[in-house]
Amino acid sequence: MRTRTLAALPFAALIVLVLLGLVLGRGGSLTAEPLPDTFRLSNGMDVLVIPDHRAPVVTHMVWYEVGAADETPGKTGIAHFLEHLMFKGTDKIEPGQFSRIVARNGGQDNAFTHYDFTAYFQVIAKDRLPLVMEMEADRMINLKLTDAEVLPERDVVLEELRMRIENEPAAELQSEMNAALYGDHPYGRDIIGHKAEIAALGTGDALDFYNRFYTPNNATLIVAGDVTAEELKPLAEKYYGGIAERAPTFLRKRTEIVSPAEDKRVTRRDPRVEEATWIRFYPAPGYAGAGAERGAALDVLAQVLGGGTTSRLYRALVVEQGVATAVSSWYEGSRLDGGKFGFYALPQVGGDLDAVETAVEGEVARLLEEGVTDEEIERAKTVIVAGAVYARDNQRTMAYAYGEGLMTGMSVEEIHEWPDRVREVTKEDVLEAAKSVLAGTHSVTGELLPGGRS
Structure with missing residues (x-):
């Protein structure tokens, strides 16, 4: 098997790769280094x-x-x-x-x-x-x-x-x-x-x-x-220089993404499933469409909400309420035409997906109402920027970060300066980004359940 395409991966593995992309991929070269x-x-x-x-x-x-x-x-x-x-x-x-x-x-x-x-x-x-x-x-x-x-x-x-x-x-x-x-x-x-x-x-x-x-x-x-x-x-x-052009430079002509006009829900039952899973997608711009400042703010938002055991969602759903065993959020911005903002949660064994969904929605509503704290935003930015530093230890990660960014509409300068864009994100930027993606937009919710195939 020659490749592992993101869309073909099991969802849990996809989450891991997306989060690594956010923490390691963006800004594989720090601005202290030359372009x-x-x-x-x-x-x-x-x-x-x-x-x-x-x-x-x-x-x-x-x-x-x-x-x-x-x-x-x-x-x-x-x-x-x-x-x-x-x-x-x-x-x-x-x-x-x-x-x-x-x-x-x-x-x-x-x-x-x-x-x-x-x-x-x-x-x-x-x-x-x-x-x-x-x-x-x-x-x-x-x-x-x-x-x-x-x-x-x-x-x-x-x-x-x-x-x-x-x-x-x-x-x-x-x-x-x-x-x-x-x-x-x-x-x-x-x-x-x-x-x-x-x-x-x-x-x-x-x-x-x-x-x-x-x-x-x-x-x-x-x-x-x-x-x-x-x-x-x-x-x-x-x-490479002696290879002649065999065809005109490709100019893309794609249909525009039309966001859902209403909330949608997809439910699957499968006998191979042992534990239920809850997922939600919101339409979001890609990095190129969002711009450097807003894209960085969406990365920080994802980290604050669901980026590990210190995140809001983990503390609320796993530690305090006990309705989930795992929960995360992520921003997938490496798409030329448009990305998504996602949530993923596993309920407690025998738990209720409705309780998980209600808890996630409650935390999102609280953030939209109250914003984020200084401590949360500084911790999130530290994690993301530190990841960019660690990325320099992996030569292939650096090459991939630049290639992926260039192929999805970013410039060399934007990729290079990503840690600085993250450092500059303010509480106001995060709240504005959250409102643009999570308020007044329609989502797609997925439920994966044990039982007969549907």
């Missing part, structure tokens, strides 16, 4: 260099500005399917050998598909950087596909869908909730695609998608690690 170097090759490929000289290791990433939300209707799943197929080989590399070559040289590699981008990466010793650059550039232009490779991989993707969604009641619930929240917008469907449409994809579909979108003028190269822009530029020009 990463950027330049553009003559064929339109953008390049970002993030120096980190603590070890002779580099993380090499190529990001394509195309994802599951850019698929042609009736061809859902093709972005993720092609991600799998990119490992099938070229004239120079036999099918299935790409990852083996990386591993033989002491490295690791993988790829991932998002609604707004698809990316490929290798983590490897600095002296092997030219090798992976040559290999990645080769498959950008020379991918070879036949039915012999494509059709068996299609079965692999279908099995992934069964395992990650159909066999995970929480993921099925999340799929229905996203459809209710986003409506006809592509964010309302799973990244992996619709089962019947995946089953109909063929070699021609994959090659058409590849030839249209996998072109250097639609790609960004990010290299983090023991390298400087002066060292990387000649390598980038050597391996």
